[in-house]
Amino acid sequence: METQMWIDKGIQLVMEYAPKILLAIAIWFIGLWIFGNIVKYARKIMEKRRYEAGLRNFLATLLSWALKILLIIVILGTLGVETMSFAAVIASAGLAIGLALQGSLANFAGGVLILIFKPFRVGDFIEAQGLSGTVKEIGIVNTTLTTFGNQLAIIPNGKLSNENIVNYSAENIRRENIIAGISYDSNIKKAKDILLDIVNSKEGVLRDPAPMVIVNELADSSVNLSLRYWARNEDFWDCRWYVLEEMKNRFDSEGIEIPYPHQVEIHKEV
Secondary structure, three states: OHHHHHHHHHHHHHHHHHHHHHHHHHHHHHHHHHHHHHHHHHHHHHHHOOOOHHHHHHHHHHHHHHHHHHHHHHHHHHOOOOHHHHHHHHHHHHHHHHHHOHHHHHHHHHHHHHHHHOOOOOOOEEEEOOEEEEEEEEOOOEEEEEEOOOOEEEEEHHHHHHOOOEEOOOOOEEEEEEEEEEOOOOOHHHHHHHHHHHHHOOOOEOOOOOOEEEEEEEOOOOEEEEEEEEEEHHHHHHHHHHHHHHHHHHHHHHOOOOOOOOOOOOOOOO
């Protein structure tokens, strides 16, 4: 009799839960198929918008896990499990993790914004957070620069996305502005002609827009001339170094004095 009772209870449980289990299995496989197509469609949209490969993979994985968690909650509800308490536990855990990782989440959000809006790309020369260098890698949390001295600089994306960034590689050409101070006794027109001759003779300095020299300031001990010219990014530093060296040599040979600080001593007899 006892054996028959257990058999009856087993049959009763199977009859009660078997449809729910079968329905849960069906929901799982159908849900995986539907959500898989959603993730594929999301990947295609991100590819069309030219998101970075790392960002595409990360967002697709995040979307996939979020949909799977939603699917599990739906299946638990189908099986008769109270899902409200389960969702509350997940929300509480998410809040606790968010508070504990507040700084990391800010860096993560900054990384997502950088990868989406692309203020710079790998290979660009930028200046940010008091550092300048070539972008080596853009990660989800940090951005890595190779500085001029070949040091590796790691900048958190949270700060990088909220501060000013100067991207020197965003445009193909750059304008230089070199200040040349000459003495008040020197000939301004002659100095301007010398500066223009230097840049016009240098290969790499663009002719359009044309170079120009203006009187920038009448300072305390010098007349400051501003030499402005344009060059391509790859020629910029070579042109600058050449102009600075030639300016000193030509001014010396042409008798144009470059003033330097003087110290005057006054002796008073008592």
